[in-house]
Amino acid sequence: MSEDEEARAWLIALRTPGLGAGGLREALAGADGRIDAALAWLRRRAAELDASAAAWLEQPDEAQLATDLAWLAEPGHRLWRCTEADFPPLLENIPQPPAALFVAGDAGLLLRPQVAIVGARRATQGGLAIARDFAQTLARAGFVVTSGMADGIDGAAHAAVLDAGAPTIAVVGTGPDRVYPRKHHALARRIVEQGALVSGFPPGTSARPHHFPRRNRIIAGLALGTLVIEAGLQSGSLITARQAGEQGREVFAVPGSIHNPQAHGCHRLIRDGARLVETPEEVAEVLVPLARELGCELARRLGVGESSAGRGAADTAGWRGDPQYQALLEALGHDPAALDVLCERTGQAPAELSSMLLMLELEGVVEGLPGNRYQRLPG
Template sequence: MNNKGFEYSYWIALQQVPGLGPQRLLKLVEHFGSAEAAWEAEEGELLNLPWMGKAAQELIAWRRNIDPARLGKEFSRLKVGILVFTDARYPPELKSIYNPPPVLYYLGDLTALEGLKVAVVGTRRPTPYGLKVAHVLAQGLAEAGIIVVSGLAIGIDAAAHRGALQGKGKTIAVLGSGVDVIYPRENARLYQEIAREGLILSELPPGTPPERYHFPARNRIISGLARGTVVVEAGEKSGALITADLALEQGRDVFAVPGPITSPQSKGTNNLLKQGAKIVTGVGDILEEYFPAEVQVPTLEVVAGKSGGFQLSPIEEKVLAAVVSSPLSLEEIVEATGLSTQEINVALTFLELQGLVLRLPGGLYLRSFPGD
């Protein structure tokens, strides 16, 4: 193990001291000059630091039973990447937030941390409208070269990650568990794809199971990485609103997608709009915030009701009309239109290429824009 690896071992060991916490850990390393020096400090020195409180005794007790070098070797065998606060590649956006994570664990492409990032978040219980909006917005952001950040939860988060991947862009999934713990299991395939094409990130050591209290803390990393946070659908007590609040506290932009006033899933987002969040009716509303005025940015209006001016055949028009109100399987489209499976497959391929139909998980299809 090289010197850098040894220093990482001490960061990992310190991170796991009960009661130490990110703020004290960073202050401790700064005080002693390195994680190794902090770990090896004399007991008297630690006990005389007034801001350490009971954490000094916890550290003294903890290090009697922990060998940092052995801990570092165990983590190396897991083939999980590690970034510590003093690394040159540690995301600068996180250094400026309250309570930045001292250690980050990752799987995938670390270059996903470079460049402009936007978070797309929302409820775990979305409507079909919310799913397609999240997918379309994330795809448009990815096609514009923006990295999409979200939390890999079912619902809006998963739709955002899928949209970014479909847009051939990078996406970052910030977990409320260790990076080697797939949660929820329904997103196992998506997790694998992000690990190959994007980045899986967590402040929690590998092997850490998902716990309810991990997720609010995780949200500060999602909002902290991103220049702006887009809330697609959120109920009045949605965790996505925590992310939006954190984004405001961190000096980031907050966007919200309007929804029906009768929809419980849109109460939170509609309240955000009343509080001053920027309204999003298309990806152009986000892009115009981050691109110079002279740059021509395509606007993808998710609340438009037309077919975008494309010349459709009668068969394509019939298929498009069938999928306008709710997600349908191929068999249901056959039943609704009376067309053959081959005719429908050809039509769906064209409609997907034109951005008029969205392919959802489970082999379902839905129009990308609500009807008139």
């Protein structure tokens, strides 16, 4: 099966009315992860499906599929499938995980440790300033800031990180080719150029109210922890925080004035068990050990450093005696190098190198630079 044929099969499955991520994952599980076999299995069960689903599987819209494939063919665009070894491991541990993600920009960023920053659309000037400060400080600490590209806190966090020369991830409730709100067209372009824009919806999908809980679940699922900065009692940010808590992730909330309605949601979160934080350093202190665990988990999934397996997964310093890591350090040299250059020098796949570089960043041996470049630190 060629890459184009496989992509086409995935798009047919993802666009099947009423199937959803759960139905597709079930079909894949019964087909040993092969999308062609999963489609065949679904077509055999067409009588049990909704009439529109059966009609689509029998005769999909070729013009729609051609448009989707044209989007995928553009540089920097990827359909990331749950059957791929480097599919973000944290997403596999959430309820109703997506079957695939549409990514525009640097997909490798989704494998790095992330912190979600969310909050009120109608944020106060003080709340926006807090969002910018936390976002930039956490980015400098090595975390990728993830949010939903909404007005207010989300947009301020994204923009602050980009202004600092660091990458950011936006998870949207539309297709990857749509921008919502429309005022964020320029911000979306910057995110794609310097970070990644992620969607669980195929190209052309417009904004719908029921899309945003799914978006919020992905935001919370990608991140090691979710930080809420200003949220009213009816804020969608509380949904993201609740989902993060249900997924076993850390939830942080910044307290505010009792006279500020946008602080009441944060106060409720704190009463319900969220960590009260006043500085970004408090967030980083909690998340750094979790980032190390993420690096180990990703390395295990990709088979990186198998010669070190006997030392135990918790031994993050095991890389020091691993020939793969030593080859990577030699390939890095002492000048900044882009990920694709390192792939050429080492012969390793991008996903494997991303995991190894993450481990080295956490050990303070390597520094991530803008433009998906890395530099070896002295010492």
